[in-house]
Amino acid sequence: MIRVGIIGATGYAGQEIVRLLMGHKEAKIQWYGSRSYIDKRYYEVFQNMFQIVDDTCLDDNMEELANQVDVIFTATPQGLCASLINEGILSKVKVVDLSADFRIKDVKTYELWYGIQHKTPQFIPEAVYGLCEINREEIKKARLVANPGCYPTCSTLSIYPLLKEGLIDPDTIIIDAKSGTSGAGRGAKLDNLYCEVNENIKAYGVATHRHTPEIEEQLGYAAGKEIRINFTPHLVPMNRGILVTAYASLKKQVSYEEVKGAYDTYYANETFVRVLDRDVCPQTKWVEGSNYVDVNFKIDPRTNRIIMMGAMDNLVKGAAGQAVQNMNLMFGLPENEGLMQVPMFP
Amino acid sequence: MIRVGIIGATGYAGQEIVRLLMGHKEAKIQWYGSRSYIDKRYYEVFQNMFQIVDDTCLDDNMEELANQVDVIFTATPQGLCASLINEGILSKVKVVDLSADFRIKDVKTYELWYGIQHKTPQFIPEAVYGLCEINREEIKKARLVANPGCYPTCSTLSIYPLLKEGLIDPDTIIIDAKSGTSGAGRGAKLDNLYCEVNENIKAYGVATHRHTPEIEEQLGYAAGKEIRINFTPHLVPMNRGILVTAYASLKKQVSYEEVKGAYDTYYANETFVRVLDRDVCPQTKWVEGSNYVDVNFKIDPRTNRIIMMGAMDNLVKGAAGQAVQNMNLMFGLPENEGLMQVPMFP
Amino acid sequence: MIRVGIIGATGYAGQEIVRLLMGHKEAKIQWYGSRSYIDKRYYEVFQNMFQIVDDTCLDDNMEELANQVDVIFTATPQGLCASLINEGILSKVKVVDLSADFRIKDVKTYELWYGIQHKTPQFIPEAVYGLCEINREEIKKARLVANPGCYPTCSTLSIYPLLKEGLIDPDTIIIDAKSGTSGAGRGAKLDNLYCEVNENIKAYGVATHRHTPEIEEQLGYAAGKEIRINFTPHLVPMNRGILVTAYASLKKQVSYEEVKGAYDTYYANETFVRVLDRDVCPQTKWVEGSNYVDVNFKIDPRTNRIIMMGAMDNLVKGAAGQAVQNMNLMFGLPENEGLMQVPMFP
Amino acid sequence: MIRVGIIGATGYAGQEIVRLLMGHKEAKIQWYGSRSYIDKRYYEVFQNMFQIVDDTCLDDNMEELANQVDVIFTATPQGLCASLINEGILSKVKVVDLSADFRIKDVKTYELWYGIQHKTPQFIPEAVYGLCEINREEIKKARLVANPGCYPTCSTLSIYPLLKEGLIDPDTIIIDAKSGTSGAGRGAKLDNLYCEVNENIKAYGVATHRHTPEIEEQLGYAAGKEIRINFTPHLVPMNRGILVTAYASLKKQVSYEEVKGAYDTYYANETFVRVLDRDVCPQTKWVEGSNYVDVNFKIDPRTNRIIMMGAMDNLVKGAAGQAVQNMNLMFGLPENEGLMQVPMFP
Structure with missing residues (x-):
């Protein structure tokens, strides 16, 4: 069972990861990180999770988190993942970053368009752009996946x-x-x-x-x-x-x-x-x-x-679903595990 | 594997049964009945089902259907199920009727409020009102379940x-x-x-x-x-x-x-x-x-x-979900099989 | 021409007063009060008003305002109107208050339900509850009208x-x-x-x-x-x-x-x-x-x-429209002046 | 006072003409044409018009209509206006056609894209494309205006x-x-x-x-x-x-x-x-x-x-509003008469 940590669990994308992983056979969420709702029950933030998730929101201490889980999803504002990550963390845990921090190979382009300084450009080269249908093989070997924008x-x-x-x-x-x-x-x-x-x-x-x-x-x-x-x-x-x-x-x-x-x-x-x-x-x-x-x-x-x-x-293929798809690839699981929801109509 | 037939598969409730059963481990849809779309691919009516359902819509021949499946869902206008059903059918197949035909025990009340004559009042007494939380034990033994209104x-x-x-x-x-x-x-x-x-x-x-x-x-x-x-x-x-x-x-x-x-x-x-x-x-x-x-x-x-x-x-607890819940009870399956979807927010 | 001042002109109700008064033959807005947008063009806050309103947002100095206009609409949070009003103002200008401050005759009931202390309870007795169809005659004579809640x-x-x-x-x-x-x-x-x-x-x-x-x-x-x-x-x-x-x-x-x-x-x-x-x-x-x-x-x-x-x-009969209707009554104008908009469908 | 007839008064565009003309000082609707709702009160079709319009829906007899009004708006499916119009009518009444029948100068292009035969191509040359800001002067002189598509x-x-x-x-x-x-x-x-x-x-x-x-x-x-x-x-x-x-x-x-x-x-x-x-x-x-x-x-x-x-x-500038604007131009009225509604937000 893959242990999962989420930083930014109380945004819409973070919550969608939770929704999808509730139906995932090989993954279990250990850490609901949310700076804004620390110590609050997760279901109090998203009442759809009542009687489904009993956990309490935790902080975004990535060092500590890296000791407790196998994979971290960062569903956070631009710049946060880049500011928290380091070699120690990456040596212990796989990271799927839903922000833009590691999507763009040219750091100057990133800094120009996002108007922030990249804190850890040294990890940009190894980060794999997680568009699964195109970069499948690289994703399988990655420690750090930059989950594509929607x-x-x-x-x-x-x-x-x-x-x-x-x-x-x-x-x-x-x-x-x-x-x-x-x-x-x-x-x-x-x-x-x-x-x-x-x-x-x-x-x-x-x-x-x-x-x-x-x-x-x-x-x-x-x-x-x-x-x-x-x-x-x-x-x-x-x-x-x-x-x-x-x-x-x-x-x-x-x-x-x-x-x-x-x-x-x-x-x-x-x-x-x-x-x-x-x-x-x-x-x-x-x-x-x-x-x-x-x-x-x-x-x-x-x-x-x-x-x-x-x-x-x-929120699915454009964020949380693709993030889970990336996780599946990174851990050698069936790529569609937890992702076979039939579209809901109407 | 329970073989399922749906009459009225191209209404919203019928389609929701399809959506739910796609994730059901013990049931397989054999018959997509839809008078309006006979011979049309089901996914052409509901494109969300593209590459998920390949079947073609069939008619609502209940006699024939009763030979091919174990349970029939009738998601049809008032009066239709009552007009199609008979002892021969009920002896072969279980029926979950999503219309109002068998919900009301007093046939005069039914006929007064619905303005139609009940064609098969003889089945009203045995029909079980399928509100699972209240009539669970009776549902388990039923041949004919009247799925409650929303x-x-x-x-x-x-x-x-x-x-x-x-x-x-x-x-x-x-x-x-x-x-x-x-x-x-x-x-x-x-x-x-x-x-x-x-x-x-x-x-x-x-x-x-x-x-x-x-x-x-x-x-x-x-x-x-x-x-x-x-x-x-x-x-x-x-x-x-x-x-x-x-x-x-x-x-x-x-x-x-x-x-x-x-x-x-x-x-x-x-x-x-x-x-x-x-x-x-x-x-x-x-x-x-x-x-x-x-x-x-x-x-x-x-x-x-x-x-x-x-x-x-x-469409779920108010129609298709409860119908599946009833089917699960009628066939001795775990009551929540196929029904553990996490609510989708937002 | 009646000179109008609005305090709270950049809320939805305030803006609706503006919309309605643009088609009013006898009233002209002199003062667009908005604490949050002082010195900003009104149309920059509500672009529907581009090339219709050229004025700039002003503060909510009611004393000053009372010198410049004939009637003041206060479309502000509870408590504000009660805290700004005084005899000097009421002797110079008519006031239509869209908040709850003067709607309830029993000040204790007001304070209990609203959880705030009423600053000027001395004006409650004279305030007329501005439900035009019921209190028409009193409204005509009022200096202070409490515009009803929606x-x-x-x-x-x-x-x-x-x-x-x-x-x-x-x-x-x-x-x-x-x-x-x-x-x-x-x-x-x-x-x-x-x-x-x-x-x-x-x-x-x-x-x-x-x-x-x-x-x-x-x-x-x-x-x-x-x-x-x-x-x-x-x-x-x-x-x-x-x-x-x-x-x-x-x-x-x-x-x-x-x-x-x-x-x-x-x-x-x-x-x-x-x-x-x-x-x-x-x-x-x-x-x-x-x-x-x-x-x-x-x-x-x-x-x-x-x-x-x-x-x-x-926003109309439940707020701005009724406020204008009250103004019309207070100034002896035809009650429906500026208010004959045909409902918009669809 | 301009007497107005509308053919197709019970579509959304037709109803919008009604809404706008209720506030027009120089026009009065004499004929609410609606093939589908003949003899029905107009407000029964659009309840927003209750106590505003008391008229009953009439047929689309354009010959008769031409005797009773000064201008006809045809808010009808493609082909209808072209099939009803003739020189006798155009000599008596001005026509603003909201369909596509007279918008395209090349009749073959019209017939190709619309898949219907044009019944009265002889009027295409004289029809003026009613985009007021561009063809203002021609519109002023027109008998037949082709109101542009949205x-x-x-x-x-x-x-x-x-x-x-x-x-x-x-x-x-x-x-x-x-x-x-x-x-x-x-x-x-x-x-x-x-x-x-x-x-x-x-x-x-x-x-x-x-x-x-x-x-x-x-x-x-x-x-x-x-x-x-x-x-x-x-x-x-x-x-x-x-x-x-x-x-x-x-x-x-x-x-x-x-x-x-x-x-x-x-x-x-x-x-x-x-x-x-x-x-x-x-x-x-x-x-x-x-x-x-x-x-x-x-x-x-x-x-x-x-x-x-x-x-x-x-429905306004893209249909009814522009049609009224065209009418104003055709009759020498102020171009904005009846059209100064402030946009409604939110």
């Missing part, structure tokens, strides 16, 4: 095969993304109040969102060169779900079958990526609560562009 | 202990209930359009809702006499969830502890009924996707009334 | 005629109310975050909500005696709207026509109270954005109770 | 100045649009049920949506040449609102001020187009219920693209 997961998986197969022009990629509100976290901010979000849609972080360089880096690997994209996130009045609508120019005329073949090359054997049937557009509701990413595409011969679409649950 | 489940479980213990005056019960929109089914009706329901709340079926006699019958058993209640349902702009707020006059002055004790008498050992901590009000979100019913109460010494509250997911 | 407005108007006509037993009144989230204000609190409210319904303040004594006082006037009620508010996932479902025992057998007659006696000539046609249940969406209250009732002969229903927009 | 209105107004000023490459335009659900109309379709739309987002009509050629035609006029765009609409869980996020490559390096200047050139004197302050992203909630379109832009120097954004209420 937008980057959905964006990369939607576009990756076509870039890799050279079907689209990497310099023409535009990603228009839409996210439910849980992506904004559980902090009490005016912008996230019910009345401000409900019956409303807006773009935010236009041309400046911090997931941009992360997506560019991952798509760059697929393209085999540095690329620049446009990425525009939008806030949608719903709790969960990310939808990516991505646009690119085709490098040549292609048929539906060719493009479908490209997706199948990469995803036919993937449990969690579902390439939908022709002309079926992904919907976030169809993956809610599950670890699936639904992808599909539409060729527009009039403009010679292709529209690539992906939908997933931002 | 409002009656939540209402009865919220009020039952206090009536049974004689703490409240049965003639003063008022139930004000609030339901998410999935309770209205998947039929394409103007009243259930997004724009009609969203940003809106209304009462409906005031003093005439058909769940009234069902609640009265069940509460009557607890009270040991016939009772009349007020029951007012409301439509709430959300997909899932029922909240019951019930009022009654206390028969004597009682303390918090006495009332809590009454609830504990009946529910302390129940997996799926959670009596919340003092002053914590049930919220539908805390049980979403799960088979739990959260109940609690508040004594108002100023008026000598008690407010009883219950929250559950109308 | 729940009390909807509750009182729904029940008043039947109490006044002696049709219902005042000791049996139970009010089950449902409110949109704007009623909780614009403060950044975890409980009001989108993800906490959306897809959720709960009761709150059960048996302890501070609007209880206010409703009891007003209904007591109608009943001609002190009464105790049960009042249970619920939080509904929508921005605007209050629905009241009230229950009471009938004192004698009555016909639909008799009860309808009672409502008509009081409301037939009222612009803003609409007694709906038989069997039409009020819906909050049908009054959204308007100053209307829709009321109706249903007799339940089985239990000899009557269900009284009322729906209104909590 | 997406085309928001898209064109967001992009027009930059195309007209030659700042962007017309061959690179990609429009990613998001709409509330009222845009889908009031028909009882499964796809528009509350439970299907709520907590969900999806693209639809990808590369095939019928507003595409309409947008291309209008942007083509601005560009001075035929253009092809990508247009992808999305369905958002909200009642009202359209948000357009449009992308294009800049033809040269430009400063914020240059682009702002381009917008100001066209919109500085426009009442209903608000160019927001720098870095403020349009939100649909800020224009809800009003005739405003909020636009803004962001230059991305990294990719040399510009992101253009526009937000409006699809």
